[in-house]
Amino acid sequence: MNGSEPIIDLEQIDKTYLQGDLTIEVLKGIDLSVAPGEFIALQGASGSGKSTLMHILGLLDRPSSGRYLFQGQNVAQLADDRLSELRNRQFGFIFQSFYLVPYVTALENVMLPGLYSATPTRQLRQRAQQLLDQVGLADRMNFRPSQLSGGQQQRVAMARALINDPPLLLADEPTGQLDSTTSAGIMELLVEMHRQGRTVILVTHEAEVSAAAERIIVLHDGRIANP
């Protein structure tokens, strides 16, 4: 950890859901501080609350109570549109099921988050081409997702996560649907992205995958189990 201001600072984050008459506490008093450039693995069994924590971290969900400072800014007070803007500029999302738009090409999928930013289209296209080249898909730019293998689709998704050059990457079980050889390639790429200076938060339930991280946070029953 370097000494600079944390990029993410969670204080006593709770998340409860109402299910009928039942109140379900998914997260209980989460304290977490992430410094810029860290590589963190969020590890836990299914039902441990790691997905919910990931959604809160990624500004896709709001905590029930507690304080979330993102780059020193309290996000609880931000309007939905401002959160959208933050997600667009500051976060790169990588999902377990890739989530590519099925009817457009790999290149257009990579450009997608950029289309909601102010970056000129020509610049976006160039950058998307570079990124696809970096993930080894230079010859697949005009393929549709259905014409790509699972590993290739995830590479497209990773290139997409970088299109707006965000400081932070959130990867939710990025290798969950891939075989071990392909997974190794994806993890290598993720490590490479971290080496370029990005903060990476990786959510997984597999201990081997967490091995790539510098710090492992184990979630159990909505609490952080390791200090």
Add this chain to the structure above:
Amino acid sequence: MMGVSRILDINRQLWRIVGMALQALWAYKLRSLFVVAGVALGIASLTVIVAAVDGAERKANEIVRWFGPDAVLVFGGNMESRAVGQRSLTLSYADADALRRSLPAAYLVVPMRGKSNQSLRFENRVVQVPLVIGTAEGYAEAWNWPLVEGRDLSAEDLARGAKVGLIGDNTARELFGARSPVGHTVLINKVPVQIVGRLSYRGVVSGSGSIDDRIIIPITTLTQRFNLNRKYFRALRVKFHAPELMTEHIANLRSLLRHLHHLEPGELDDFTILSSEEILKFLSMFKGGLILFLGVTALVAMTVGGFVLANLFYLSINERRMEIGLKKALGARNWAILCQVLIEAVCLTLIGALLGMGLGMALGQLLARLGLLQILFSWKVFGMAVTAALTIGVLFGLKPARQAAALNPIEVLKSAG
């Protein structure tokens, strides 16, 4: 400066969203096709109705211009309540004389009698005319129908029962081709009649054929040669000075005729007075019927088109939950999603409108060719079709669009994963 760059930003965003919308339209071709077809049918009926109503209006104005705002046509018999056994030959030459004497404002009183479906022969050519009309002098003036050559029937022709006649443009063309008919003699059912004048082309098509298919001879000649009743005739054309007083003229005419026919108060008229106002009333009734009938049809068709759109969009939004949730997660604001769905809807309805207009005009051409309606294309039709399409698109697209914009990305991405 901040404001300007923001506007430029929104502008760029909008164009990108339009691009995405078009891609989606192309990707979901079947949905697009059904929506376009649904809307096109509605717009087609709208096009037909607007064009038909315009056509009817133009025709009405034409008929009224030709009928003349300063004239009436009186028929024997009551057309509104045709009593059983009522005589329809009620107008007599004595009536006509009395009108000439007693109605100072009426400067032209022209009795008319017709004989339908006669064969006309010139040299070895034979044509059927739907109507041989017997009338008095001044036919061209009475009907505001100029002659292109020759002369009108004269008082002397009438007094003598002269075998002379005026010929309609179509009939002249059919019998004489490019030649002038004036001075030649034609046989109307073996009665020789010398053509003295030719009427100009009028081009009004009515139920019984073209108005230009006719021959006009003195009414005296018609009754003598064709052995018709010599005391009564069928119709009377009256023209008045001071057309601004038409209501009064018509009231005077009516009370005089009632007096001449010895009708008691409370008894029904045994004649019918048709004025240009009456014709307009009838035509506007016809137009009203047309608007109502076709309007209901168009409204139903467009509503159906709208519901087709709404339904298909609901299904489609459901099918595309992942795409929409993803876009929101990646930073698309709610308005961007709303706009995309609305733009998709409006693009389809606009394409439907253009297609529907084409379809409507084609249908109109067909109806016009069958002589059922006269169809006019106008920018009004275009404007209404586009407006209707936009309305359907926004009205029926709004709910699915809002539903899409309200999707919660975590719900969507969780369920898909």
